[in-house]
Amino acid sequence: MKIIENPKQDDWLELLKRPTQTVDDIESIVNDIFNDVMIQGDEAIASYTSKFDNVAIESIEVPFDDIMAAESKLSAELIEAIKLAKSNIYKFHAAQKTDKLSVETAEGVICWQEKRAIDKVGLYIPGGTAPLFSTILMLAVPAKIVGCSELILCTPPNKEGQVADEILYTAHLCGIRKIFRVGGIQAIAGLTFGTESIPQVYKIFGPGNQFVTVAKQLATKYGVAIDMPAGPSELMVVADESANASYVASDLLSQAEHGVDSQVILITNSKVLLGEVNQEISNQITELPRKAIAEKAIANSKLIYLDDMHSMLSIINVYAPEHLILAVKDKDFFTYNIRNAGSVFIGNYTPESAGDYASGTNHTLPTNGFAKAYSGVNLDSFQKSITFQEISKEGIQNIGNAIELMAEAEGLQAHKNAVTLRLKDLES
Known part of the structure; x- marks a missing residue:
């Protein structure tokens, strides 16, 4: 060194x-693949899988029988190790749960916050030079804790067109039923747009190489969230x-x-x-x-x-x-x-x-200096915080005039009117 x-x-x-490499170096490749998958769906997925993974696959979804058979191919010692890891990851992430937060900000004005799970989540599991089945635990365990209703897993096939038994077993252990033999840029594109086989998701998680990282960043242009830049x-x-x-x-x-x-x-x-x-x-x-x-x-x-x-x-x-x-x-x-x-x-x-x-702790973490602004994956990564408020007659009278003055100062008369009408009714 x-x-x-x-x-x-x-x-x-x-x-x-x-x-x-810089984003500029590889963004054009990512854009081309995204456009092909958006238009041609599974056909483009198969073409790029053949090109990049050197394997032809008739059906990209892993049959349920293959998933169920994986456990029998692993040693009892490895199965126990995976279960131990899952237990510790569950303990740490379950402890991150927070209760509903409720505050009366002014008399008659109640504001609160509640968290809701992201419904459709895509998990990208690297499997090229090493099948990273541990990443499934890091992503699926917190997703299940908060109650994400649909987990879609994509991982590259090996040279025989199969998915490693360690990945299949761990996914099944974590309650994942939809597993697709597709990796790289085409996997991120499939999760972004949806294809005949791959469901579209709301947020994509998981590490990858430079091409996967740029693909995830491009996915955000199409309304799909990502966990973080993780290269x-x-x-x-x-x-x-x-x-x-x-x-x-x-x-x-x-x-x-x-x-x-x-x-x-x-x-x-x-x-x-x-x-x-x-x-x-x-x-x-x-x-x-x-x-x-x-x-x-x-x-x-x-x-x-x-x-x-x-x-x-x-x-x-x-x-x-x-x-x-x-x-x-x-x-x-x-x-x-x-x-x-x-x-x-x-x-x-x-x-x-x-x-x-x-x-x-979670091993899906920000790279390339993004730790200056991003956190690693945690329980909140799989949730949204929704705010609520309820204002009584007394409450709108307490804060109404402040709202009117601020709206008028910003030149937003309709905003002011929405309060003024209510205040006038309460005065009559």
Whole structure:
């Protein structure tokens, strides 16, 4: 990995630049596919599946019998692991429920807020180089807690045109019955417009590569909401001399193996640790089945030495990492002052992998600096907050004149009249 010592703050943005293409680079491809799917539906889906996934599929919906048969093909140990993860994710997200909020803002004026589930939700589950069945838990569990009535799952087929048994089993465990063998841009387009097979949805969730990320952003132009911009994975580790170099290297590699466009960064004030981590990466990467992918991601990554904690904190907030590991003695200094991060992992025994699978927090998080403005997926992601109000005769008399004056000042006479007529009736 490239080692940089005490870079100037003016150079941080260029130094921390993500290895992703710009929207302009790929937007025209996304637009073409969206237009084809909008017009040709399933026919376009099949064509692009053949082109990008190199497989011909007669029916894109997975038969129910295949879904039911998946459990028998998995080991009992994996099934128990999935159930444990589901239980912890359920506990953390169920605890996020909030009660109806009601306030009498003025005498006779009652305002309240209630939450309602989003009816139709699309779940995109990456399945290209690795079938990410854990993402189903992260999305379907909170959706079921709030009561989303329709969950539609799209995931790329493998080389045999099938969906991984782990995905099918986990989806069924979470109550999903509609699963489609379609990935990439064409899957997002199908969920956006609806096709002969794929139902149209109101909001699309799930991570993906750069093309999926841009496709989700384009979906918003057609009235479909998305969870957040969630593209290639990234991890920043902030560590001092108290960190374990072997652990740090394993954490960096755990994200590097996601994809060639992933990025991992180490920030440390210990030159000794920096050297040890660099050596550990060289040692550990040779044993990885996804070595070729990890090596390309490591080429996009950095080991950065900064000699003071305030600079280390500042660079966190400038980068706004999707995942942040704090392997430091003074954890409170960082946890109290971090403003921009998707999910934070504290201490030598809190690997990022825990959040990916079984600790209970959600692993669908903002990338590419969007943690400056976006939260990761949570219970509220699957709900809308609707406000209500009820005003009595006394209430409209208490606030009516203020409404009239403000409406008149804005030049909106009909707004004023809507109040004036009521006030006159109450005076008579």
